[in-house]
Every structure is written in structure tokens, then in C-alpha cells.
Amino acid sequence: MRRALAPAAALTIAFAAMSPAAMADAAGRGNAPCSATDEQIYTPPVQPAGAPGDVLACLPAEFPKIPGQIPKRSWKLQYRSTDINGAPVAVSGMLAVPEAPWPGPNPRPVVAFNPGTLGLGPQCAYSKQMSGAHEDAYEIEQLAAALKAGYAVVATDGMGYLNGQRHPYMVGQNAGHALLDAVRAASRLPESGIDPAAPAGLWGYSEGGQAALWATQLAASYAPELNIAGTAAGGVPGDxxxxxxxxxxxxxxxxxxxxxxxxxxxxxxxxxxxxxxxxxxxxxxxxxxxxxxxxxxxxxxxxxxxxxxxxxxxxxxxxxxxxxxxxxxxxxxxHKLGVGIGAPGSGAQYEIEFPVFQYRGAKEQIIPVETEERTRTAYCEAGIPTRWKPDVDGDHLIAAKSAIPDVMAWFGDRFAGAPAPDDCGR
CATH class of the missing domain: 1.10.260.130 (434 Repressor (Amino-terminal Domain))
Known part of the structure; x- marks a missing residue:
């Protein structure tokens, strides 16, 4: 159970005496305002407290590398997730919410984003790149497009980007848990104003596409309370x-x-x-x-x-x-995607309750086309409504940006409750 906030003066005295790990643990129990330091965001607690998706530490932060003048409130955060062995683990990420009121009749949607390959070192964390702390920043336009559409955006760094860690690159279930818990964390950050029942979209490309589809496959069992409207996954290394x-x-x-x-x-x-x-x-x-x-x-x-x-x-x-x-x-x-999946009520290991959009560049040169095709075919054969676009302009690297208008249109229709297109020939 989450505890009520203590008086501000008591919090100031208590937190001043805490180590970064202790502060993170206390934040996970609901006691801390968003007043962590940058060092505390990236310092793993000795034992992550709370439930999956609980915020362990948070810090108001600007993200100057996101292009466009989009008034927004934004934070770095550390939240609790679950690794492949079922153990609690802390994950870092970022959250941004447009200042403009959401005009829709339903709560403001949330887009949960997993970037493509960043590298293994902790300095490569996406939230660090967005804040200008590293020169290799890319996949910026995705966040800007979602914010421009009025959506809240939560981007996970993925596991293994805290100090002293290495990223478990391509361990799909880890990535799926981290992305789903990012959706949970977005509404559990008290200052975000995000409704826990808000519709959510899962989005990723390349490594991020693998993460988005693993989150898709794990959602019904790991995070059944989330209101996920659909997934967009591109350049997916399925096998x-x-x-x-x-x-x-x-x-x-x-x-x-x-x-x-x-x-x-x-x-x-x-x-x-x-x-x-x-x-x-x-x-x-x-x-x-x-x-x-x-x-x-x-x-x-x-x-x-x-x-x-x-x-x-x-x-x-x-x-x-x-x-x-x-x-x-x-x-x-x-970690092969599309294995053991099925529609709701099928009894499959991974029942998928929402539609997906899979895509790849027309000139794909990194991920073998046959595995992208097979992943799409597996989803179709399992009865999952699947939009398929194999001709996005550009190669693997360029297609991530070229697909943005299609992805935004896809999410717009899903959040509006429009019928999902299905390119499976049914």
C-alpha cells in the first residue's frame, strides 16, 4: 500500500541523511517528491522496493535535443521492473507531458517508446542522450511527433543502464517488462497527471521493435490492468x-x-x-x-x-x-518472436488482446528480411490483427524516421477507437 506524503520539512531532513540507494527505495514507497539528483536517477538501489512500475526516484529535467517548440513538463525517472529471473530491478527512463490540455473525451494517451540500439555502456542511456549528455543521440523525431500529437511520452532506457551495469542487449523478456513498467510508472509519477486508465501505445524500432513485440506478448500476463490500444514495431529482429x-x-x-x-x-x-x-x-x-x-x-x-x-x-x-x-x-x-502467441481465449502462452503494426524499410540491409516476414506471418497465423508495411522509404536506419507519419496515423486511429486494419488476408 502506498503511504501518504510526510510534511515537507520532515522530508527535507530525512532525505538529506539518506544515501542515493536509500532515497530511491523510499521513493518507491511513495514518500518522495520529484527531487532526486541526476546521480540518484542512475544509481541502482540495493533492493528495489514496491511493485512493478513504482517510481523509485524522479527529477524534473529538460530534454534539449527534442526538436520543436512543444511546451511540456518532463522528468527523468527510475522505476521498478522485473528481470527474466523474476527478480526486482531498477530501470531508468524519461517522461514528457505536453502542457496543452488534451482535447479528447478520454484521458490523454501515453506512448511508451523503446529506442533502437544504443550500445552497452551506461553512458549510452537514452535519457542521457536526450538531455544532451552524450553525442550519439538519435531517434529524437519519434518523441517529438508523439508530443506534437498531444500524447504523453514515456521512454525507457531499458535494463542495465544504471551506474556499474551492462545492458542485457536483445534479452527480449527483460525489454518487454521494462517497457510495460514504463507505462505503469508514467501514471504513478504524482506530478504527471496521467490517468492509470489512459490508453497506451507501445512503440519501438530495431532493438526497440523487439522490445515492443515482447511487451505485446507479455502484456496479458504481466500487466493485464493496462489499457493498451496497439503496438507499432519496425525493423524487428524476430529470430x-x-x-x-x-x-x-x-x-x-x-x-x-x-x-x-x-x-x-x-x-x-x-x-x-x-x-x-x-x-x-x-x-x-x-x-x-x-x-x-x-x-x-x-x-x-x-x-x-x-x-x-x-x-x-x-x-x-x-x-x-x-x-x-x-x-x-x-x-x-x-526469444524468438511469434512463438506461442494467440488471440484472446485461445489458451496460447501469450494471448494478445490488441492489434499490431509491423513495418520495415524497403532497402533493409541489417535485419534479414526473412525473419521480419516470418514474424509478421506468425502474428497473422495466430489471428492477431496485423497491419504490415514492408516498403517504408529507406534502409534500416532511414526507415525509422520515414515511418513516423504512418505510426502517428496508426496510433491516432487506435486511440480514437477506430477498427484496426488487418493485412493478413482474412
Whole structure:
């Protein structure tokens, strides 16, 4: 149960004596106003308190890299989520709410956004990039478009961006939990004015598209109280086996290498460190401190085989078992999107109660087209209303921006309660 606020004077004295971790824990119990420091936002508590989605710390913050003159109130925040093992974990992110009153008859909608690949290091956090703390900022226009439409926007950094952490890159269930809990946190920030019953949209591209679809698949079981109107997911790496083999040795090999490191973060008991040669250990150290640009250009044409003592291929790594006999490949298969999904009442592992919009660039050059096609087909075969746009202008990187008008139109119709289009041929 959330406690009532204490008098302001008592709060000032009590919080002055607290460590950052203690302050974060107290905030999660509802005792703190939005008065954390930037350091406290990015300092993980010893034990995250409260329920999934509870705000652990918050700070009014400007985001100067968002273009356009959109009067808004905005915050950095730290909130509680759940990792793949069911353990509580703290996640950072940002929230922005337009100053203009929402004109609709229903509560102001919330768009929950997961950016594409940022990099593994804590300095790469999206909320830091938006506040001007890092030079690699991108995927800015998405937030600006949603704010211009009058929607509140909550953007998760994803797990592993707090001080001393590494991002569990491509661990899909972690990403899905973090995005759903960001929706919860948006309404639990007392100053936001967001209605807990507000319609929400899930949005992401590339790594963020994977996160958005995992949130879609987990929503009914993990966050059934949320009023999710629809999902927009683009450039989705739906099958990590296919993606890893395709990227290895190519221009974007850094993404495959980063995924191996990210899965090691998520599954630390699986074989990893003992496989590496000196080159591999140096690559892991470099990747762990790299953001997007360095991940792309610092590892172009690199091959996983050159990082292990035995020259293991991606498929040979997939075949390696962990302590309980589970192989890396079986773990990768658990993260394949579109498996075990079904419509409401189907009895499927992941029942999906709202429509989705999947899209990709017409000149896609990073994510293998076949896995994007298969993910869309799996959703159609499961009876999920699915809009499909495979011809967004540009390649993988450009399409993220080119699709914005289509995504905004999609969300506008979903929030207005219009019938969802379905390109599945039913």
C-alpha cells in the first residue's frame, strides 16, 4: 500500500541523511517528491522496493535535443521492473507531458517508446542522450511527433543502464517488462497527471521493435490492468539465430557481438568468459564501453570466430550447453518472436488482446528480411490483427524516421477507437 506524503520539512531532513540507494527505495514507497539528483536517477538501489512500475526516484529535467517548440513538463525517472529471473530491478527512463490540455473525451494517451540500439555502456542511456549528455543521440523525431500529437511520452532506457551495469542487449523478456513498467510508472509519477486508465501505445524500432513485440506478448500476463490500444514495431529482429549468423563478419557485425555480450549479462551461468581468447576479452571490454557509432564502426567485418580460443562459429556457440544442459541455441529460441502467441481465449502462452503494426524499410540491409516476414506471418497465423508495411522509404536506419507519419496515423486511429486494419488476408 502506498503511504501518504510526510510534511515537507520532515522530508527535507530525512532525505538529506539518506544515501542515493536509500532515497530511491523510499521513493518507491511513495514518500518522495520529484527531487532526486541526476546521480540518484542512475544509481541502482540495493533492493528495489514496491511493485512493478513504482517510481523509485524522479527529477524534473529538460530534454534539449527534442526538436520543436512543444511546451511540456518532463522528468527523468527510475522505476521498478522485473528481470527474466523474476527478480526486482531498477530501470531508468524519461517522461514528457505536453502542457496543452488534451482535447479528447478520454484521458490523454501515453506512448511508451523503446529506442533502437544504443550500445552497452551506461553512458549510452537514452535519457542521457536526450538531455544532451552524450553525442550519439538519435531517434529524437519519434518523441517529438508523439508530443506534437498531444500524447504523453514515456521512454525507457531499458535494463542495465544504471551506474556499474551492462545492458542485457536483445534479452527480449527483460525489454518487454521494462517497457510495460514504463507505462505503469508514467501514471504513478504524482506530478504527471496521467490517468492509470489512459490508453497506451507501445512503440519501438530495431532493438526497440523487439522490445515492443515482447511487451505485446507479455502484456496479458504481466500487466493485464493496462489499457493498451496497439503496438507499432519496425525493423524487428524476430529470430536471433538468423540475425546473428547474417551479421557475423559483415558491416554491422558489432550488433551480433554486442548481442553475445548482452546474453552473457542476462544468463551469466552459461559458458562465455572461458571461451574467449585475448582478442575476445578486449572486444568485450571495448563493447561494454561503446555506444552506437563505436559499435558499428569499431567492429565492422569482425567475426565471432576470432574471439574464441577454439575459433567457434555462431552455430557452434549456440550448441554449447550450460550447467543444466540448456544450450545457448535453446535460450536464443526462447526469444524468438511469434512463438506461442494467440488471440484472446485461445489458451496460447501469450494471448494478445490488441492489434499490431509491423513495418520495415524497403532497402533493409541489417535485419534479414526473412525473419521480419516470418514474424509478421506468425502474428497473422495466430489471428492477431496485423497491419504490415514492408516498403517504408529507406534502409534500416532511414526507415525509422520515414515511418513516423504512418505510426502517428496508426496510433491516432487506435486511440480514437477506430477498427484496426488487418493485412493478413482474412
Amino acid at each position: 536471433l539465430r538468423v540475425v546473428g549468423n547474417a551479421l557475423n563478419g559483415g558491416q554491422y557485425a558489432g550488433f551480433a557481438a554486442a548481442a553475445l555480450v548482452g546474453f552473457h549479462v542476462g544468463y551469466p551461468r552459461m559458458p562465455f568468459d572461458e571461451l574467449l581468447n585475448d582478442n575476445g576479452r578486449q572486444a568485450v571490454a571495448k563493447l561494454s564501453g561503446s555506444c552506437l557509432i563505436d559499435t558499428i564502426f569499431g567492429f565492422a567485418k569482425e567475426r565471432v570466430e576470432d574471439y574464441t580460443t577454439e575459433g567457434l562459429t555462431v552455430d557452434e556457440i549456440y550448441a554449447l550447453p550450460g550447467p543444466d544442459g540448456t544450450t545457448w541455441g535453446q535460450i536464443a529460441d526462447r
